[in-house]
Every structure is written in structure tokens, then in C-alpha cells.
Amino acid sequence: MRHFIIVGILVIVAASLTYMGLDALNLMPVAASAQAGPIDWMWNWQVIAMSFLFALIVVPLLYSLAAFRRKKGDTADAEHIVGNTKLEIAWTIAPLFIVMVFAYMGAYSLAETRRVDPQAMIVNVTASQWAWSFEYPDYGFVSTDLRLPENKQILLRMQSKDVIHSFWVPEFRVKQDIVPGRVTELRITPTLDGAYKVRCAEICGTSHAYMESPALVLSQGDFMAWATEQQGIAAAAQTPEGKGALLVKSSGCLGCHSIDGSKLVGPTWLGLFGSQVPLSDGTTVTADEAYLAESILNPSAKIVAGFETQAMPAFATLTEEEIANILAYLKTLK
Template identity: 40%
Template structure:
């Protein structure tokens, strides 16, 4: 099917399934209604000047049929789309995290292995990936038609997206949210490599240097910040409790706050805990943590999160 983009991710077929279901239902009803409309207007046309319209008061069976059948069809549509949506929003446990930064007007990718690329995203065939995305300036949107995935990048918080590339090749990544004059040029390539080719890329020599600290992979930079910025004064990484909760096993941990609310420690929660520690106080602890707003950059926070991920 050439007028629909190629199917190149595990989610693409499911999204197409929903699209086809909606399209087929719409076509069936369009044809049914149009044919009946034409047929009835001929069959029941006025034949002479003294042709009188009969007085019709309604039909209960007919009313029931055209209420019940569309209701069932809509419920089927909803359930099917909901199942697909839930699948698209729930990354598998073993997904590999890749940090994505969108800014006017380029895409930056930070990999767990310390590699950093601009406007080129390298993925391994059949390995599920989770994009942890943030915008540095205005709204952007990560859109790869062949994967059928699209998600906004929002300044001031992380958004996520996952998929498994299922085809080797080069695909288009568009920014799908108008973000200024350079918007139409905010394009990137997604390169899906076979495991062998990925291995060569991963072990290749040209590791591009990160802006913050050259040569350090994010997790290493995070560890350095953990010590240099004094997190280690209050947070251990071995499970012991100092002034604050330990970072060991923090990512994904469920906890309770003094106000009774609960949380799951995901990227957004960690980011907020660092920038606005008073927003949610972990139960059993004192509100003594200072805010690191203006002290840690967004890159630093991403690096700290990468470091915490190594402690699980």
C-alpha cells in the first residue's frame, strides 16, 4: 500500500488496524445511507399533483435497531482503540532509554552508552526503545510516520514514547508542532541497524563529545554531580538512610508524601524533587532539601537521572 507510509515498528500495524476499522465502518455507512437516500427519493417521489404524504407516527422496532447497533459499533471501536492506546503508552520493562532534546531547530539524542548524535537517531533492530524527551525552548513534537508514533516535547517536563523498530532502513523524523521560522527544517533521520551493524556503530571510534563534560557518559557525569553538588551529604547510594531517602532503587519506587498523596518516582518526579523539593515531601523525612533551581541545568538533571538508573 504506497499511499500509507511503510510499516516499520511494532505499533504501526496496530495503529493501521484502528484506522482501517474506522475507515471501513465509515465507508459502509456512507454507502448504505447514500444508496438508501437515492433509492427512497426515487421510490417515494411525488407522482402527481394530488399525491398525498401518508401520516406516519414512528416505529419502535426501527428506533431500537438504529440505537442499539451504532451503540455496539461505537463500543467495539472504543475498546479496540483503547487497547491499542494503552499498549502505546506502556513501555515494556526491558526498553532501552534514549534521551531526546528538541530545540530550535535541531534534535539531540543522548544514548545510555554515552554517545550523542545530532539529527540522526541510531536504533537497533527489534530492540524496544523508550524516548525520554524534553524541549529546551518551545513545544516540539517527535513524529515518525513509518513508526506511527507522535508525542509532544514540552519545556519544563519530560514526556515519553516507546516503540520497537522492526525494519532495517532510514526513516524520517519530523517536528510536528510549529516551533518558529526553522520549524520546516527541523528534520532528522532515524537509522535502524541490524544487530551486527549496530554493534559496529556502538563500538565506533567517533564518540561525539557532550557539551557539559567532554568524554563522560551521562551516568558518569551524574555520579560526579552527585558528589560535587553535595547530594551525597543527604542521600546514600547503598540503601542506607541519611537525611534523605537513598537513591538505590529510587527509579520506579512507589512512595507516600506527608500530605497523604502517593507517587511513583519517574523522570518527572525526580526532576521536580530537585527543582522544587518542597512540592512533595516524602513521608518520614524533614523538608530540609534545598532547591537546585539555577544550580543544575536540564542536562545536569538528565545526567543525575541516568546515574540513578544505574543504581536499580
């Protein structure tokens, strides 16, 4: 009995120290949504269980190596134990009970993260290689930034233009795959003002690592001020070049092409129209309307030198008017 008491005390001490050590590491980023609460609660109980099981295995093992090692000169056989029915029943029932408890806790946490607010604000999310766009149907504009009001549930309705992507903001905790041909939904209630990042958590191609967009949680007042400003910009953008600017934003083009000369996944658009473009086959071509339209509809027809490994998706569904609007916008980037 003395050994059981000692081992029991050591298990409790080791489990407590293990848990405190793991907790001190701050393994989780800051919690910035209401959904983070039940997830972090579940994670904390899992860490407690892992710490206890670690101690329950390691402590008796190390204690047995020290307390029951063969003494010098001892040649006798140890006691032969055939089995212990009560112990075998206990270690069958106890883990089953623990698993059932954690299953209930997991179901409860999942239900809490999916709790529906009928007054939720809708944001339509479009994922494409390798950019995000966010449409605010209640306000009538599209943005490449995800800006959300604090303490207001957001219903994200998400779809993909090409391959499987996955919406993930670590501080919100929840993550959702976006499958082509489907509209998937995710609910988030931001609770902490700050600047975060939307990341793609599903490998989606050569530039997967760069598929990021800013995610900002604003106060209600700051969000309304921003939304009003964006509404004004959208209302003023009724010219062909204005419509083209909105179209390239909503199509995710700016995730690969810069408009300020900086290098991204694809060639910059600054000063592109009318310039001489070197191609991968050693020739050059003038970036006129015909070339640019062809590059939109059939990007692999003429590949720009230095970008041979970047596969741009074809935008064959664009209408002639939409392509004309994009070309009008490109002409303004001088």
C-alpha cells in the first residue's frame, strides 16, 4: 500500500507540473471571437487529460525502475502474477467513461460555436488561387479586406472559384473548408478589436503560402464609417474603368498582380498597357487590348518571362463588356 500512496502523490504532482508548464507556454493565440470560448474550454480540459495520462504512465514506470530493481546478489524469482480481474474491468470501464464524457463536451462545444443569431450580418466570401474577396450584400460593395463589427455575429457564405480552400483566422479558432460548387457557411462573432489575418489552411497550389488577407475587427462606429465610405466609392465607380476596378477586386486579381509596381505572384499591372512584354519563348509582345484580352481568357497562350511556374486560371466566363471594363481600368494604371 505504501508504494501505491507514493505513486499516487507523485502522479498528482507530475500531472500538475506538466499542466502548469503547458499552460505557461501560451500555445493558443489571443481569443478574438465568442466561438473561441467553448473551443479554448475544450482544449483546456484536453490538456488536463493529457497531463494526467502522461504522469500516469511515466511516474509508475520510473518509480518501478527505482523501487523494484533487482538488488545486488538477489537471484530469487519475483512473484508470479497471473492477472487481476477487478483491475482489468476498471481499466476498461474508466477509459470508456472518460471518452463518453469528452464526446459530450465536444458536442456541446460544437453546438456553442454554431449557435445561430437570426440578426447575423451576411458576408459573401469568394476564394480563388490565391486571393480572397469579401462582398457585403447589406451595403452593396466588395472588399479585399475582411472588416467586421465587434460583438455582432457574422454569417460567412463561402464559395471557391477553382480548388478546395479553407478559411482560417487563428484568433477566431474556427476553420471551414471551401469546396468548389458548394456554398459553405461559418458563423463568427468577433469580440476583440484588432488586426488579424485570413489564411488559407488547405494547400491550394504553388502560391498557397501567400493567400492571406487582412481581417480587422472594428468598433460598431468605426465599421459603419468604413462601410459608408465604401458605399460612396462603389456608387462613384459607374464609369467603365470604375467598374473594371471593382471587378478585378471581386475576382481576386489583386492577390497576384500589384498596381504599384511591387512584385507578387504575377506581373505588375503598373504601366502595363502599351508596354513591351518579354515572353518565355524569347520574343516580346505589345500589351495592347488584344494581348490583354487573350491573357485574361487564355493565360497560357503567351507566358511572361520569369513567371513560367505560375499557372494563372482562365477567366473564360467574363463577358465582353466585363473584359472591356477591365482593359479600361488597366489603361489608367500609368
